[in-house]
Amino acid sequence: MEEFKKLTERINALSVANSMLHWDMATGAPKGGNASRAKFMGLIAAESFSLMISDEMKGYLEELEKNLGEQNDEMKALYREFKKVYESNKKIPAYEMQKYNELTANAQQLWEEAKESNNYSLFAPTLNELIQYNKRFIEYRGYEGHPYNTLLNDYEPGMTVEKLDEFFSKMKSTIVPLLKKVTESKKHIDTSFINRPVTKEKQEKISALLMRKLGYDLNRGMLKESAHPFTIGFGRNDVRITTNYHEDQFLSSFFSVIHETGHALYEQNVMEEIENTVLDSGISMGIHESQSRFYENIIGRSYEFWQNIYEEIMDILGDDFKDITIKQFYEASNEAKASLIRTEADELTYSLHIMIRYEIEKYMMGEEIDINELPRIWNEKVNEYLSLIPSSDTEGVLQDVHWSAGLYGYFPSYSLGNAYAAQLLTYMEKDMDVFGAIADGKVSDITKWLTEHIHKYGSLKTPSELIRQINGEELNADYYVEYLIKKYTKIYELNCEQ
């Protein structure tokens, strides 16, 4: 079985190589090389793909199947991951997969240009090709129930349209009335100061402060800038993050850095025993997002966190912010208000943004679509759920990087992540004083708890195994709903009205 492990390491190295080409592209590579890079990435992905569906792989999987019970956890997890890839992909011709990967590598550049110039038609033909490839791949791979289920399952094992329809229906029935109360409440949150200019140099200092406070290991990671913040790992010893600075919205980068640091901590804290295997990153996008959201929302948007960093951040912000109190920072970080941009949305309305994308992806994958209709459909849904109308496609259908990166079925993970995070918070509070630790600058205690229950396992355990092992319970959206009600009732002083 050493040979099987070696084969998986070769596949992992090829995947790291493509991640590096991607990182390079997104963080300042010369544009003239984009077309060539797309070709190189396509060839490397094909190389990896052909190993994953090789007869050699097939042989190892069959052999492992015979005595799987006797294998250790690492072997079992490797078997699970590669069996899944083998089963679902052996029917996709390597040639088509390569073309698709080339398309994806080019798409990001096109999307960036389309977004910058608010010109949907620049990106639409490529978007359509990406969607058609995904639909063809679903046909090759097969599906149960709705075709979209196959993609959902890629990011969250076991997830289906049926479960998500119910999940979002619960969110909708809770958030809409809660948002209504918030909107109608007499509480005024002062957000006027958050657009005061903060230079990039100061924001870079804030990023450094946050990464230090949260315990991000800069010997095994780094921060750079890119069009859209992201985290990328090259094994647990090199997990990098990006952000994007706007001088008149310093909280945008502030929370991006915390969010991405949450992702990065998950991967940096995977146990050493499985380093440099395909298992040394997160198990699912939902669990990954539960970590980024835990750091971003539960820690970063808490009163206690602002309390703890107040003096240091005031030193950086300087006189321009000397009139702002801890409470003002805290409340401004938690204003609930319908808005157009997902990445800038608050915790309360966030799930509505995800619903829009979920419904559009379900439509993309389930029906014959007219690509030119997407901007209109998008805008109608924004109007329906958020009572707003995007003034341009840049702040509408073009706002997210995901579709250009081939990430279809990914969006629901954000909401699942929020739900997992609230559930983990409830369990954690039984073991420790979570917000007391935050106030005392002991985020490391929280990270320790998360490492013990989540991070260290990497991909060894499935999402439901991870959650069940803590308290015997499965994913339960009620924790998140309760968390939101409690949080916003307090901030907006809704007690009397409830």
Next chain:
Amino acid sequence: MEEFKKLTERINALSVANSMLHWDMATGAPKGGNASRAKFMGLIAAESFSLMISDEMKGYLEELEKNLGEQNDEMKALYREFKKVYESNKKIPAYEMQKYNELTANAQQLWEEAKESNNYSLFAPTLNELIQYNKRFIEYRGYEGHPYNTLLNDYEPGMTVEKLDEFFSKMKSTIVPLLKKVTESKKHIDTSFINRPVTKEKQEKISALLMRKLGYDLNRGMLKESAHPFTIGFGRNDVRITTNYHEDQFLSSFFSVIHETGHALYEQNVMEEIENTVLDSGISMGIHESQSRFYENIIGRSYEFWQNIYEEIMDILGDDFKDITIKQFYEASNEAKASLIRTEADELTYSLHIMIRYEIEKYMMGEEIDINELPRIWNEKVNEYLSLIPSSDTEGVLQDVHWSAGLYGYFPSYSLGNAYAAQLLTYMEKDMDVFGAIADGKVSDITKWLTEHIHKYGSLKTPSELIRQINGEELNADYYVEYLIKKYTKIYELNCEQ
């Protein structure tokens, strides 16, 4: 034969991937990831290696051999390159090659640490391993005459110890008396101003000015910083360079940028027809160095170049340099004087530095060595040829990146490059007024000539084919010797003494 071409493209993509990992490592990657990256690079190199020595490759090569005369230039060159690799490497076990690549990836870090802390013993065991691997590989690959010939041939097809012994003997018999005359001449060159501090910001502006003047396409390349300046290409559409700034030696980065831009122009100007193949970089290290040296020494160190950039560079340097004339910059750029550091050596003494390395490598590959003796041997040779004694290994045996990068047999290319460059200058002057073009800011005319005769061919033609096609002549060191005598006679006003 489409399948053969496709196979070579897969190999090229893997090589690009490893180049990207290398670029990333050398330009600021977090150190914690070094060991893992070494492993990944080893696995990817092994992947590429196994394709290069595969039965599939063997089959294509045998088939091509049957009707090679009917193939186009690209196919012939691909055959030549892969036949060479196949023949010379099929005997090296993939496992050993992988270990060697892992060792190399780690070695650079160790060398940097050893150099920084002037601690040869930190690097010595790894250096010894690298040498032993190379000797074993030579045995596997076979050799004619001296074992070192096999490595020399990797960088300069057809080069041998026998030829180089003669080459360097000619250099030695010319340079030593010329250097003596220069040292004894009454001419005083003022270099006191070159150590005046120039901020990194100003030096970055100078880099930008130089890249623009020389016609480096920044849409298909970029400049970053690294411990040792280098050029790296990911196909002709993305050829990057690095430099290294020292506030008190602004001419160090000045000439590094010109040198690396020379390398980069060669690769950027390869014909489009062979882009993204293994043929779209230079044919040999000697020819590559002839281009970097042409830009650095013939263009960059000419009076006419300083004349052309004078006003713009004075705008950047500011008042601190307002007393310095064009002639002072020109003369200070051409001071000939024995020194310890190769990369800072002048044109006249440069070949003496190469001789030291050539002789040590010949010894490394030809005899049983004691690794702990290398610093002593190095210092003795420096004393013998340059009449100097290094005060530390940092400015002695540890100064160059090459051995840590596995580049054995590479050093002689620098001297061959100088010789080719002088030969090309002689031919070029028959077609155009070279120094007139430089004075007029028309370096593009020179680049056009070089593109037409050298750059555009990439690896399509061998070094000797390239040189012969211009004037029917082979490499001839006399041109370089004449060039040096002419240049230094003028600068040091040796006429009366000759």
